[in-house]
Amino acid sequence: MGTWELYSTKVIPALNQGLWLSVLIIVPSAVLGVAIGVLAGAGRAAGPVWLRTLLDLYVSAFRGTPLVVQLTMWYYGLPGVSRWLGSILGPLGLPEFSWRFLVLSPYAASVTAFTLCSGAYQSEYIRGAILSIRRGQFLAAESLGFSRAQTFWHITAPVAIRRALHGCGNEIIYLIKYSSLALIVTIRELTGQSKMLASFYFRPLECYLLTALYYLALVSLATFFLGWLERRLRIPGLGPARAEK
Amino acid sequence: MTDPSVYGTPAPPGGDPPILEVSHVSKTLGGRLILDDVSLSLWKGQLKVLIGPSGGGKSTLLKCIHFLTIPDGGDVFLQGQSAREMGQRNICAFRQEIGMIFQDFNLFDHLTARENVAIALRKVKRVPRDKARARAMEELDKVGLADKADLYPAQLSGGQKQRVSIARAMAMEPKLMLLDEPTSALDPQLISEVLSVIADLARGGMTMLMVTHQIGFARHLTSEIIFMEDGRVVEQGPPGVLLDEGAASRTSFFCSHLTELTGR
Numbered sequence: 279m280g281t282w283e284l285y286s287t288k289v290i291p292a293l294n295q296g297l298w299l300s301v302l303i304i305v306p307s308a309v310l311g312v313a314i315g316v317l318a319g320a321g322r323a324a325g326p327v328w329l330r331t332l333l334d335l336y337v338s339a340f341r342g343t344p345l346v347v348q349l350t351m352w353y354y355g356l357p358g359v360s361r362w363l364g365s366i367l368g369p370l371g372l373p374e375f376s377w378r379f380l381v382l383s384p385y386a387a388s389v390t391a392f393t394l395c396s397g398a399y400q401s402e403y404i405r406g407a408i409l410s411i412r413r414g415q416f417l418a419a420e421s422l423g424f425s426r427a428q429t430f431w432h433i434t435a436p437v438a439i440r441r442a443l444h445g446c447g448n449e450i451i452y453l454i455k456y457s458s459l460a461l462i463v464t465i466r467e468l469t470g471q472s473k474m475l476a477s478f479y480f481r482p483l484e485c486y487l488l489t490a491l492y493y494l495a496l497v498s499l500a501t502f503f504l505g506w507l508e509r510r511l512r513i514p515g516l517g518p519a520r521a522e523k
Numbered sequence: 524m525t526d527p528s529v530y531g532t533p534a535p536p537g538g539d540p541p542i543l544e545v546s547h548v549s550k551t552l553g554g555r556l557i558l559d560d561v562s563l564s565l566w567k568g569q570l571k572v573l574i575g576p577s578g579g580g581k582s583t584l585l586k587c588i589h590f591l592t593i594p595d596g597g598d599v600f601l602q603g604q605s606a607r608e609m610g611q612r613n614i615c616a617f618r619q620e621i622g623m624i625f626q627d628f629n630l631f632d633h634l635t636a637r638e639n640v641a642i643a644l645r646k647v648k649r650v651p652r653d654k655a656r657a658r659a660m661e662e663l664d665k666v667g668l669a670d671k672a673d674l675y676p677a678q679l680s681g682g683q684k685q686r687v688s689i690a691r692a693m694a695m696e697p698k699l700m701l702l703d704e705p706t707s708a709l710d711p712q713l714i715s716e717v718l719s720v721i722a723d724l725a726r727g728g729m730t731m732l733m734v735t736h737q738i739g740f741a742r743h744l745t746s747e748i749i750f751m752e753d754g755r756v757v758e759q760g761p762p763g764v765l766l767d768e769g770a771a772s773r774t775s776f777f778c779s780h781l782t783e784l785t786g787r
């Protein structure tokens with residue numbers, strides 16, 4: 279088999295398969311991560327004290343421990359908890375799914391781990407953005423009769439999202455790359471696939487280089503999308519005049 | 524009544540109940556008594572001016588009237604409706620009825636002038652989008668800014684921002700407007716454009732309570748000056764009496780020093 283043929287019929291299709299799996303992990307994790315970040319960030323910036331404490335605890339747990347450890351716990355750790363729960367709930371006559379749901383598939387474990395970790399970081403950007411909004415904006419909204427929820431959705435969130443956009447975008451770009459950790463829970467996404475190809479065909483340099491290019495393409499795509507979003511959400515009259523060109 | 528340029532009357536004609544009644548409001552902030560048993564009333568169409576030294580509690584009083592800050596004691600009645608009895612849930616309905624103009628405008632930075640005016644109509648009053656936008660244009664037109672409707676706050680001058688904020692408050696058809704030093708963040712040449720909009724509102728019969736140090740303006744438009752110091756209403760009465768040359772009032776003493784300091 280010629281080199282060209284090897285790549286076009288074996289390596290590239292296998293990498294494409296890995297790429298697809300990666301995308302399937304990244305997109306939901308990014309979307310859910312941002313959603314959790316917005317809610318947790320809002321709760322931490324303006325929620326009641328008990329909620330703030332709870333969410334601070336969540337963030338310190340997920341920012342304070344390595345993602346590998348978290349992912350391993352979700353996939354390899356939870357089945358133990360499930361068995362223990364089963365030994366209690368089983369004799370009580372409860373249906374099996376009341377403890378079986380804790381046994382996650384590799385895919386579910388990855389998305390859970392990445393979403394929760396990403397959400398913890400995102401919430402920090404959102405919180406900072408909310409805290410930087412002038413008090414007068416809230417006073418004006420309240421004086422017009424906005425309820426707290428209306429103020430949040432129509433005033434706080436649109437401004438906070440704009441200010442947090444750059445941090446949140448950065449976090450999504452990190453996520454694209456740390457999604458490769460899914461290989462430790464047996465998922466053959468992009469990195470997992472290339473690891474296997476590299477050892478199977480004894481071509482580590484080429485395989486990893488190609489993989490790097492794939493990631494670069496993904497990140498470029500995300501960067502392009504974020505740039506488009508930034509331009510769309512731009513508020514005329516803010517920032518240096520040149521930025522409007 | 525004798526001078527048609529004076530809006531409102533000190534006494535209620537025919538014993539009508541006041542639109543606004545502030546009753547024994549007190550407020551402690553940071554361990555200090557900021558408002559000490561403040562009471563005042565406004566009747567329909569009146570414009571009353573609140574003046575007094577910095578830190579006297581004027582801004583705090585306006586916020587308490589709006590229940591943006593909840594007073595510790597006392598109550599506020601709008602057309603007889605007690606704000607305290609509205610409770611947390613309905614206080615938004617109470618606030619809708621009162622417009623507030625801030626010293627630093629507080630326009631929503633992420634919305635155009637038109638959207639700034641329309642958003643509360645759409646989200647709070649549930650007016651359909653097109654109608655709200657048309658209404659917003661009407662209000663902007665009244666303050667002379669129809670041609671600036673699509674600009675963002677960062678693209679407007681201070682005077683224009685304040686006029687948009689007046690349009691935003693007026694679009695909600697409030698029963699009462701509270702104005703907290705609406706011109707004190709403006710350059711002298713921009714002050715008159717805002718004051719003339721406020722004078723238009725007064726002529727249109729809007730009930731207003733305004734904090735201002737524009738004594739000349741106040742003297743011409745108001746029927747009553749309320750002088751506040753250290754959280755208390757010290758004096759109130761018609762400008763002719765309080766500001767008279769040689770009147771031995773706290774107000775005239777304060778205002779003469781104000782003129783000395785600012786040259787206005």
Ligand SMILES: Nc1ncnc2c1ncn2[C@@H]1O[C@H](COP(=O)(O)OP(=O)(O)OP(=O)(O)O)[C@@H](O)[C@H]1O
Pocket residue numbers: 552553557575576577578579580581582583584
């Ligand atoms: N949140 C707060 N916590 C503690 N003290 C406050 C707070 N808000 C206002 N104060 C104090 O209340 C006093 C009255 O403030 P207020 O802003 O009502 O005065 P003002 O009459 O509007 O003054 P100015 O003419 O300078 O605007 C001031 O001494 C101020 O320091």
Ligand SMILES: [Mg+2]
Pocket residue numbers: 581582583703704
């Ligand atoms: Mg003030």
